[in-house]
Amino acid sequence: MEKLDSFIADMSSIAWGLPLLIILIGGGIYLLIRIRFLPFRYLGHAISVLRGKYDDENDEGEITHFQALMTALSSTVGMGNIAGVAVAIAIGGPGAVFWMWVSAVIGMSTKFFTATLAILYRGKDSEGKVQGGPMYFIIEGLGKKWMPMAMLFSIAGLVGALPVFNVNQLTQAINDILLKPAGLYSGFKTDLLIGLVLAAITAVVILGGLSRISKTASKMVPAMVLLYFILVLIILGVNIDVVPKYLSLIFTDAFSANFYKGDTFLGGLVGGIILLGIRRGAFSNEAGIGTAPMAHGAAKTNEPIREGLVAMLGPAIDTLVICTLTALAILVTGVWQSSDANGVSLTASAFGESIPYVGKYALLACIAVFSISSLFSYSYYGSKCMSFIFGAKNKGIYNYFYIISILLGATTSLSMMINLIDTFFALMAIPTMTATIILAPKVIKQAKIYFSKLKDAKNK
Template identity: 55%
Template sequence: MESLENALVAFAGFVWGMPLVILLVGGGVFFLLYSRLLPYRHFRHAIAILRGRYDDPGDPGHIVHFQALTTALSGTLGMGNIAGVAVAITMGGPGAIFWMWITAVVGIATKFFTASLAIMYRGRDSLGHLQGGPMYVVREGLGRRWLPLAGLFALAGLFGTLPVFQVNQLVQIVREVVAIPNGWTSEADHFGFDLTLGVLIAAVVLAVILGNIQRVGRVTSRLVPAMVLFYMALTVWVLFDNAGAIPGAFALILEDAFSGQSVAGGAVGTVILMGVRRGAFSNEAGIGTESMAHGAAKTNEPIREGLVAMLGPVIDTLIVCTCTALAILTTGVWQGSEADGVSLTASAFEHALPGTGAYLLTIMVLFLSLSTIFSFWYYGSKCLGFLAGAERQHHYVWIYTGLVLLGAVGSLELVISLIDGMYGLMAIPTMTSALLLAPRVRAATADYFARHPRERRALD
């Protein structure tokens, strides 16, 4: 197991080199400038679309705009915001948060382009059903000679959307906050408890995902908004309790972003790489997984779904991740602590709310991690359907449920290295196809706003 862990760590480090950072961040900057900042100027219109003003039950697709966004957010809001931020601070220092913000700012434009393409180039699977996602964008938009690139995304997506990280961190927080203090298990020997909890989680996941994307959409459309509001209320309480330390936390983030003083050797490159890696894991801009959810939206207007999708990085990274980072930094638990991942975040909440903070966060983690697991099943099944045929993708339900058990008993470093490496591979076909097809998105954007006079003025 140790050799496998070392191999996966090396693999993730190789994939997440500077070329991938340039592709994600540089590509996002290109989209930002190429669009003339258009996505950033149409948040009001995006909200109107999200509220159902333009919904048409007769349009092709499976779920309405709001459900598409909440399904996509359920895949991003969760461990990336709670445990991922803690990992970023532990491994890259406070400055990594600044580079997470950068991925979100440019990620707004990236998601506008990738989600628009997910609708523009939907394709039929082997059963004739309409599907969206980067693999179909490559096949339908770039042509058959680019199929190896589509296959790369589907293969990497099959592994990158495994539930192992979410389950691992959910089991960890339940074990450390609830089970060990109550004597249900011990720090030295907790395999039996982890496996038992993994079986229970697998049963819940199976009950939901057997209902397909429509059920996932209904569950996430209720679960995600409620949990975001709950988490925001919880973090506001923590920050109110440590209000005097907030300016210093922001100053520390900005200073460390360009000095790397919190990383061994003062390596600024490590800070940037860790911030971009965790930012990509959090908001998935340029990775492509969320495009599969947005590609299922009921619409004939690609630009509408692009505008809806751009809200994701704002909610996910600029708001929720920032709150988590400030909670960890203002309480000071990140200094001299051996806790990692979700345990570090739990320490911050327990510090501010003794006796209840860790329990409240555990409830939050339970629901957010489950919503992510629901969405990741959908992504993985679509990748398998693309590779092996849609008539076989239903078998993924049982494979996926079994992998929940693997996540429950595996180590944090093993599972996060596996997911990181595959996320990096997924970004290559997603960003490459989006960059090549960007002119078609800009042409479709001009056409869309020409047909909506009220919005045309913002283009001038």
């Protein structure tokens, strides 16, 4: 098992090398400059679209703008925000958070482009149903000769969409917060039992299809985000005297890397902390990876730019708000220096430190909802990849592999699971970003037309 763990870690390091950093971050900056920050000027309009002001039941698609964003957020708002941030701080210190922020701002632009393309170049599956996502906008926008790239995305998506990291960390949280203190933990058997329960819950929802997934996510996610927000505000209130110090340290440490304990990159520690922050940011908000466009591509709209604007809100909510809350909770309580815990256990220590008795259990409730809602969304992404490769009639087969993989995630190590998903996320990002950069002029043209019409309507 150690050799396999080491092999997967090496794969992850190779996948997240300089070429991917250039295409993911360099490509995102290129898109931001090409669009001249235009979508950022219409955040208010994006919120109006999200609230349903422009919904039309007669438009093509399966779900509303709001349901599309909640489905996408239910996969991104999860362990990346709670355990992923803790991993970043444990290895990189406060400075890693700054580079997660950079990744989020760039990611907002990337999400705008990829979600717009998901609507602009929707394709049809083997049953003739309209579908959206990178695999479809690659072949519809660039032509059938790009099929190998669409297949690369879909094959990588079969593994990248597996829920192993979320399940691994939810299992760890249940054990550390609930079972071990009560003396009920008995090793592998307990982990397997948790995995079986999660597999059963997931099966009930995902076998009901996208409609059930989106309706469940749209109810679960907002309530838990609000609860999590309140809990962290309590922690910040208890430690208000040190909040300014750590906010300042996030900025200064980003360029000094004084607390960084990982591998160097481009010959230095600062390069290492930049890569760490970007990896964890990408893992959290998935901008440029290509998962969210599969959800946004199912939205009921005939205006691609509208869905791009809604999708752009995702990284802002996910990374700029929720990841920052987690980071501050870990930093101001001091557990990142006083505890040897990592992942979700480090976050739990922060909550237990400032909110005795109740904190850890309230966090566990948030973790459970975030993780379980992520399980629902990722199954949809994986089945869409399965449908593209093997035909729509076979997409349901993926759900059974998916449910079995929950047991794997519950019973294996954190490092193996996070490196496995990192590797396949990297492989998904290559075709997604390549196609997005090539098709960027088409999005810019659509944006100019849409925003011009919007301006004319306001002036009337």
